Amino acid sequence: MKMKTNIYITSLVAFASITLLSCGGGKKDDAKAAAANAAQPVKTVAIQQSAAVYFDEYPATIVAQKEVILTPQASGTITGIYFKDGQVVQQGQKLYSIDVPVSNANYDNAVANYEVQRANLVKAEKDAARYHQLDKQDAIAKQQVDYADAALTAARRQVQAAQASINSSKANVNFGLVVAPFTGTIGISKVRVGAAVVAGQTQLNTVSTDNPMAADINISQSDVFKFEKMKTKALSEQLFTLVFGTDPYPESGKIDIIDRAVDPATGTVKARIIFNNKDKMLRSGMTAVIKVKNDHPEPKFIIPNKALVEQLGEFYVYVVTDSSTATQKHVVPGRQLGDRIIINEGLSPGMKIVVEGQQKLKEGAKVKL
Structure with missing residues (x-):
């Protein structure tokens, strides 16, 4: 009898334990379900369209609009330098003189030959005049008169040839003089007085214009149409800003020219932007960044980057409905503007x-603002 009683009591205890466990598990599931259905706290913004103004950045190289490397046209020795390094020179101003011994000797020979030919011409003119006078008196053969006329014509041609030789030799002598092309x-001279120079090879110096200065950038083929339209924009619209590090250049730029063709090696087109350089702050060869202002005529939706949710390469935002539920909205993002981004479609x-x-949200979730 005692054994039956013990079995009965043990069964009751086991049943009670199972019942308690079942009741406890149900409460936990109910708690989880309640937590899942609870409204999630979120922050929202009401979106409106606004002007989308941003800047594209292009690496730029500062260049002079005109720049020429000076080289001699004749070989010889530098005999004079007629400027100070770094000064402004005027077109046609004498910069270097070069002693060209051969050219000088040729010029002297040409002058001497000219004098000889002039003397021969004078003699031929006198002979022809005398023979014609004798011919009138029938005191000389006609053949002698013809010879005299032929000699006079030849003498005149010799004088012309001698004059041409002088001009040619003088030009060669002038090659010993280097003048400013504009x-x-x-710049700083690369040679000094006494240095030997070779025609067409030795670099003497560089002359360049410095106001205005230009900045060359490479743009993609797809940007050419946009830049062509910018040609008509006024300088006051400040579309082009030159930046050195964090320091903007105080003058705005304007498109000067867009190259005629695409570079097949890079697939880009060179564009040249000009800037006023009255204070001589820009130097040829400097590198900088040009910021190009983009001002869309049509308003755009611009939202915080953190509102975007990416799923398998697609982008969404959560939109709060009138019933305080969150629903996913597929969007097409555009250009990023710092911590914001343009949305082209979907809003x-x-x-x-x-x-x-939004990290805790799913489609149809309740939200609490």
Whole structure:
């Protein structure tokens, strides 16, 4: 009898334990379900369209609009330098003189030959005049008169040839003089007086203009149409800003020219932007960044980056409905503007999008603002 009683008591205890466990598990499931259905706290913003103004950046190289490397046209020795390094020189101003011994000797020979030919011409003129006078008196053979006329014609041609030789030799002598091809700033001379130079090879110096200065950038083929339209924009619109590090250049730029063809090696087109350089702050060869202002005529939706949710390469935002539920909205993002981004498609004015707390949301979830 005692054994039956013990079995009965043990069974009751086991049943009670199972019942308690079942009741405890149900409460936990109910708690989880309640937590899942609870409204999630989020922060939202009501979106509206606004002007999308941003800047594209292009690496730029500063160049002079005109720049010429000076080389001698004749070989010889530098005999004079007629400028100070770095000064502004005027077009046609004498810069270097070169002693060209051969050219000088040829010029002297040409002058001497000219004098000889002039003397021969004078003699031929006198002979022809005398023979014609004798011919009138029938005192000389006609053949002698013809010879005299032929000699006079030849003498005149010899004088012309001698004059041409002088001009040619003088030009060669002038090759020993280097002048400024245009008004601009000359650099530091690469040669000194007494240095030997070779025609067409030795670099003497560089002359370049310095106001205005240009900045060359490479643009993609797809940007050519946009830049062509910018040609008509006024300088006051400040579309082009030159930046050195964090320091902007005080003058705005304007498109000067867009190259005629695409570079097949890079697939880009060179564009040249000009800047006023009255204070001589820009130097040829400097590197900088040009910021190009983009001002879309049509308003755009611009939202915080953190509102975007990416799923398998697609982008969404959570929109809060009138019933305080969150629904996913597929969007097409555009250009990023710092911590914001342009949305090209998918949104409508007045929508409330979630900007904080969307990590815990799913489609149809209740939200609490």
